[in-house]
Amino acid sequence: MSDADIDPHGEVTVDRLALADEFAGAGAAGEGAVASADVAEYALRLGDDALVLAQQLGMWIARAPELEEDVALGNIALDLLGHARSLLHYAGTESGRSEDDLAYWRDEPDWRNAWIFEQPNGDFAHTIARQFFVATYLFELYGDLSSSTDPTLAAIAAKSMKEVDYHRDHATQWVLRLAGGTDESRRRMITAVADTWPYVDELFHDDELVERLASDGVAVLPSSLRERFDEIVDQVLAEAEIELPTGRTAFIASGGGRRGRHTEHLGPLLAEMQVLARQHPGASW
Amino acid sequence: MTSPADLSVVENEAGQALFDDLIAKDSRIEPRDWMPEAYRKTLIRQISQHAHSEIIGMQPESNWITRAPSLKRKAILMAKVQDEAGHGLYLYSAAQTLGITREEMMDQLIEGRARYSSIFNYTTPTWADMGAIGWLVDGAAICNQVPLCRASYGPYGRAMVRICKEESFHQRQGFEILLELMQGTEAQREMAQDAVNRWYWPSLMMFGPPDDQSPNSAQSMAWNIKRFSNDELRQRFVGMLVPQAEVLGVTLPDPALRFNEETGEYDMSEIDWTEFNEVLAGRGPANAERLRRRREAHENGAWVREAAHEYARKQAARAAAEVA
Numbered sequence: 001m002s003d004a005d006i007d008p009h010g011e012v013t014v015d016r017l018a019l020a021d022e023f024a025g026a027g028a029a030g031e032g033a034v035a036s037a038d039v040a041e042y043a044l045r046l047g048d049d050a051l052v053l054a055q056q057l058g059m060w061i062a063r064a065p066e067l068e069e070d071v072a073l074g075n076i077a078l079d080l081l082g083h084a085r086s087l088l089h090y091a092g093t094e095s096g097r098s099e100d101d102l103a104y105w106r107d108e109p110d111w112r113n114a115w116i117f118e119q120p121n122g123d124f125a126h127t128i129a130r131q132f133f134v135a136t137y138l139f140e141l142y143g144d145l146s147s148s149t150d151p152t153l154a155a156i157a158a159k160s161m162k163e164v165d166y167h168r169d170h171a172t173q174w175v176l177r178l179a180g181g182t183d184e185s186r187r188r189m190i191t192a193v194a195d196t197w198p199y200v201d202e203l204f205h206d207d208e209l210v211e212r213l214a215s216d217g218v219a220v221l222p223s224s225l226r227e228r229f230d231e232i233v234d235q236v237l238a239e240a241e242i243e244l245p246t247g248r249t250a251f252i253a254s255g256g257g258r259r260g261r262h263t264e265h266l267g268p269l270l271a272e273m274q275v276l277a278r279q280h281p282g283a284s285w
Numbered sequence: 286m287t288s289p290a291d292l293s294v295v296e297n298e299a300g301q302a303l304f305d306d307l308i309a310k311d312s313r314i315e316p317r318d319w320m321p322e323a324y325r326k327t328l329i330r331q332i333s334q335h336a337h338s339e340i341i342g343m344q345p346e347s348n349w350i351t352r353a354p355s356l357k358r359k360a361i362l363m364a365k366v367q368d369e370a371g372h373g374l375y376l377y378s379a380a381q382t383l384g385i386t387r388e389e390m391m392d393q394l395i396e397g398r399a400r401y402s403s404i405f406n407y408t409t410p411t412w413a414d415m416g417a418i419g420w421l422v423d424g425a426a427i428c429n430q431v432p433l434c435r436a437s438y439g440p441y442g443r444a445m446v447r448i449c450k451e452e453s454f455h456q457r458q459g460f461e462i463l464l465e466l467m468q469g470t471e472a473q474r475e476m477a478q479d480a481v482n483r484w485y486w487p488s489l490m491m492f493g494p495p496d497d498q499s500p501n502s503a504q505s506m507a508w509n510i511k512r513f514s515n516d517e518l519r520q521r522f523v524g525m526l527v528p529q530a531e532v533l534g535v536t537l538p539d540p541a542l543r544f545n546e547e548t549g550e551y552d553m554s555e556i557d558w559t560e561f562n563e564v565l566a567g568r569g570p571a572n573a574e575r576l577r578r579r580r581e582a583h584e585n586g587a588w589v590r591e592a593a594h595e596y597a598r599k600q601a602a603r604a605a606a607e608v609a
Contacts, residue, residue: 051356055351058350058351058359058363059350059351061343061347061350061363061366061367061370062343062344062347062366062370062578062582063347063578063581063582063585064582064586065582065585065586065587065589065590066586066589066590067340067370067373067374067377068374069586069589070343070367070370071367071370071371071374074363074364074366074367074370075367077363078360078363078364078367081356081359081360081363082360084356085356085357085360088356099356100355100356103356104354104355123585124586124589176596177592177593177596178589178592178596180596180599181591181592181593181594181595181596182588182591182592182595184588184591184592185588185589185591185592185595188588272351272352273351273352275352276352276353276354276412277354277355280354280470280472280473282470283354283469283470283472283473284465284469285354285355285357285358285412285462285465285466285469
């Protein structure tokens with residue numbers, strides 16, 4: 001290759017500045033569709049789950065145990081951010097708010113993510129335990145949601161499912177490696193599974209909103225995913241020779257994340273994510 | 286692998302002749318070819334330094350991933366920093382073909398025995414630094430790196446082709462960040478100009494000392510590793526910046542900067558090499574911080590790497606036992 005083949009000026013011309021197109025996110029699916037209030041609330045739940053997790057995984061970049069994991073966790077974070085942007089964009093159509101209005105200008109009680117997503121990264125084993133449970137759940141969820149009667153949700157779910165399949169595979173492999181690696185990694189993996197497990201139950205909790213939407217074939221009833229989730233988790237943990245803690249903690253009696261009640265971890269996460277945008281109200285970036 | 290020391294003098298002479306011939310024809314040297322020990326050492330040093338620069342270079346930008354002011358910017362920045370990890374991987378692989386392991390290179394880095402580009406020892410206090418790094422630092426890197434796509438060592442040249450394609454996107458996103466800021470509020474414009482003021486001179490220093498003070502350049506040019514002199518590349522870079530700065534509406538912080546019709550080059554103020562040497566000597570704004578952070582990531586991840594290694598060993602042993 002000669003120098004003439006590559007433009008050292010990096011192709012910077014004013015009329016070619018449409019980088020947003022290279023990052024399908026907002027508007028990737030269902031351009032023009034407007035969500036009803038119920039659908040918007042449902043999309044917000046799913047979008048917040050994805051965005052909070054993307055934010056957490058982004059913290060690993062340049063801190064991962066090996067370069068391959070900087071790349072892998074970065075990839076997963078990017079996928080989740082893409083899902084979040086599509087879902088928040090759709091959620092915002094009901095009230096005329098943009099994905100950034102929703103991401104940067106809502107306070108804690110307005111966030112709808114489940115608690116497991118806001119639990120801190122911890123050590124690598126905790127990140128992997130969270131990834132394993134969440135990706136297994138999301139894979140089943142998006143699989144079913146891809147036949148939603150709402151075409152926008154169906155399209156987003158179909159795209160997301162393929163990516164979440166990789167996330168699940170990545171996490172499963174690490175659960176097995178850490179459980180079957182050294183004494184230390186096994187001890188850490190067991191602790192991480194035990195610490196994360198209590199947050200799993202909330203993912204499968206039905207409420208009036210999802211029941212209403214599920215009866216129209218728009219949403220997936222979370223409880224309907226539980227059996228398949230347990231089957232996969234049991235299979236992987238059996239191979240890893242890890243036993244689940246007994247008893248499923250149901251401490252979401254307060255309503256949990258879906259009703260805007262959160263653990264202590266969401267506040268600092270949002271403060272960091274929103275700080276710059278809030279210093280410059282009305283600015284465009 | 287046969288080390289050059291094991292070869293007889295006759296073989297060395299034959300190897301040297303073949304090597305000289307390949308260089309004269311501007312062909313590629315491949316990992317299995319005979320090469321002078323100094324050529325091998327120069328390449329290991331240069332490629333590993335380049336890899337380390339990609340890895341350390343992730344830090345000043347990952348600083349803003351969690352605070353990026355829009356989701357689009359967050360996605361672009363994440364992709365960019367992830368690309369840098371990928372570049373580090375290609376480059377470590379290219380260096381490994383010369384007979385050094387990734388572990389050895391990583392140890393050299395975290396023990397402070399290896400160098401990386403001094404530019405990453407500057408800090409990124411504002412969001413506009415993401416724009417200035419993309420536009421100026423990646424812009425300078427492109428000027429340096431495009432000629433390396435033709436470097437005589439095959440694996441290095443090929444790695445650089447992939448890297449340059451992505452760097453072009455990195456520079457564009459930096460330019461776009463600055464353009465958006467310059468078209469924004471007063472506070473945003475000030476932020477952009479301030480970042481350009483801080484990054485302009487360090488980016489010019491990325492091309493290295495002036496030609497008459499660059500001791501290793503002549504040999505690297507004779508070996509077809511380096512294609513243009515430091516000053517030539519610096520001129521090319523400034524020539525690229527000037528029209529782009531006009532489009533952005535930022536001022537390049539050098540009152541003496543002007544195109545000289547007679548020489549066909551840009552006149553510019555003297556670069557403050559004292560600062561360059563200070564940063565190079567480890568006394569830059571963030572040298573200690575960058576190394577500490579890399580060391581922490583490496584040490585905190587040790588148990589994970591050991592686990593992966595041990596798991597692979599057990600799996601292999603199990604497979605062997607099943608065969609037996």
